[in-house]
Amino acid sequence: MSALVIKNLSKGFGGLKVTRGVNLDIAPGERRLIIGPNGAGKTTLFNLITGELTPDSGTIELFGQDVTRTPSRRRPHLGMARTYQIITLFARDTIIHNVSLALLGLSPARWNPLIDIKHQGHLIEHARAALERVGLAHIAERPLSQTSYGERRRVEIAMALAQNPKVLLLDEPFAGLSIDERRDVHKCLMAIPRDVTMVMIEHNMDVALEFAERITLLHFGEVIVEGTRAEVVDNPRTREVYLGH
Numbered sequence: 595m596s597a598l599v600i601k602n603l604s605k606g607f608g609g610l611k612v613t614r615g616v617n618l619d620i621a622p623g624e625r626r627l628i629i630g631p632n633g634a635g636k637t638t639l640f641n642l643i644t645g646e647l648t649p650d651s652g653t654i655e656l657f658g659q660d661v662t663r664t665p666s667r668r669r670p671h672l673g674m675a676r677t678y679q680i681i682t683l684f685a686r687d688t689i690i691h692n693v694s695l696a697l698l699g700l701s702p703a704r705w706n707p708l709i710d711i712k713h714q715g716h717l718i719e720h721a722r723a724a725l726e727r728v729g730l731a732h733i734a735e736r737p738l739s740q741t742s743y744g745e746r747r748r749v750e751i752a753m754a755l756a757q758n759p760k761v762l763l764l765d766e767p768f769a770g771l772s773i774d775e776r777r778d779v780h781k782c783l784m785a786i787p788r789d790v791t792m793v794m795i796e797h798n799m800d801v802a803l804e805f806a807e808r809i810t811l812l813h814f815g816e817v818i819v820e821g822t823r824a825e826v827v828d829n830p831r832t833r834e835v836y837l838g839h
Contacts, residue, residue: 595622595657595658596619596620596621596622596655596657596658597620597621597622597623597624597656597657597760597761597791598618598619598620598643598654598655598656598657598761598791598793599618599619599620599653599654599655600616600617600618600619600643600652600653600654600655601617601652601653601655602615602616602617602651602652602653603615603616603617603639603642603649603651603652603653603654604616604649604650604651604652605638605642605647605649605650605815606650611814611815612635612638612815613635613638613639613642613649613815614635614814614815614816615652615816616635616639616652616812616815616816616817617817618810618817620761620791620793621791622657622760622789622791623788623789623790623791624791624792624807624808625792625794625805625806625807625808626791626792626793626794626806626807626808626809626810627793627794627795627796627802627803627805627806627808627809627810628793628794628795628796628809628810628812629795629796629797629799629802629809629810629811629812629826629836630811630812630813630835630836631813631835631836633814634812634813634814634815635812635814635815636765636795636812637679637765637795638815639812640676640763640765640795642654643674643763644666644669644674644676644763645661645664645665645666645667645668645669646666648663649662656669656672656673656674656760656761657673657760659672661674670757670759673758673759673760673761674759674760674761674763675754675755675757675759675761675762675763676754676762676763676764676765677747677750677751677753677754677762677763677764677765677767678750678765679765679766679769679795683738683746683749683750684738685737685738685739686737686738686739687737687738688734688735688736688737688738689725689730689733689734689735689736689737689738689741689745689749690718690721690722690725690734690735692738692749692753693721693724693725693749693752693753693756694717694718694721695753696721696753696754696756696757697717697720697721697756697757698717720756721734721752721756722734723756724752724753724755724756725749725752727752727755727782727785727786728748728749728751728752728755728782729748729778729781729782730745730748730749730752733745742775743770743771743775744771744772744774744775744776744778744779747767747768747771747775747779748778748779748782751764751767751779751782751783755786755790759790760789760790760791761790761791761792761793762786762790762791762792762793763792763793763794764783764792764793764794764795764796765795766795766796766797767779767783767794767796768780768796768798768801768802769796769797769798776798776801780801780804780805783805784805792805794806803823803827806823807822807823808820808821808822808823809821809822809823809826809827811826811829811831811832811835811836813835813836818831818835819831819832
C-alpha cells in the first residue's frame with residue numbers, strides 16, 4: 595500500500611489553472627523531492643494535500659484512505675503533518691510552549707478554553723522529546739523571539755514531529771538559512787526514521803538532492819519529469835525548465 599496517492603488532481607483560480615491533472619504515488623518511508631520554477635504550483639499542491647484548498651477534481655489517498663474531502667483539521671489525526679514556507683510561530687512564547695500548542699491541537703483537551711498548558715505534564719514531556727529530536731531541548735524555555743532563523747525552522751519541524759506523523763510535508767525547510775543552519779536542519783531531517791514518509795519542496799539543490807530518492811518536477815502545475823535523482827537531473831526537460839541550461 596502506498597503512503598500517499600494523488601490521482602488527476604486539478605485546481606484553478608478563475609481562469610488560472612495552478613494544478614493540472616497531477617498524479618503522484620509515494621511509497622511508505624520514501625523521501626520524495628518536489629521541484630519546479632517559481633509559479634509551478636508546488637505550494638498549492640501541498641495546500642491541496644493538507645486540505646487547506648479543495649481540489650476542483652481528482653483524489654487524494656493517505657495509506658489507502660480517501661481524504662480528498664476530509665477537513666484539514668482532521669488530517670493530522672490521520673497521520674499527516676507539514677511545515678510552511680513562511681514560518682508562523684508565536685514569537686512571544688517559549689519554544690516548548692509553541693510545540694505544546696501543536697500537541698494540544700490533537701488532544702481532546704483542545705476544546706477546554708480554561709486549560710493551562712503549563713500544567714499538562716504529558717504534553718510538556720512529549721514536546722520536550724520532540725525538541726530533543728531536533729537538538730533544541732537545551733533551549734526549550736527560551737522565548738522564540740530570542741532564537742535564530744535556523745532554530746525557528748527546527749522548532750517548526752519539532753512541532754510537526756510531535757504529532758507523530760506518518761507523512762511529513764516540508765515546504766522549503768532550507769529557505770533563508772546560512773550554511774551552518776542548513777547543516778543543522780539537514781542533520782535533523784536525515785535522523786527522522788523510515789516510518790515517516792517525507793515529501794519536500796526545495797530550491798537548494800545541493801542539500802535537496804542528497805535527501806531525495808525520487809524527484810518530481812512540476813511546470814505550470816503539471817508533472818513533466820519524474821524518476822530517480824540521476825534520471826531527473828539528466829533529463830533534457832529538467833535542464834530546460836529548471837536548471838537553466
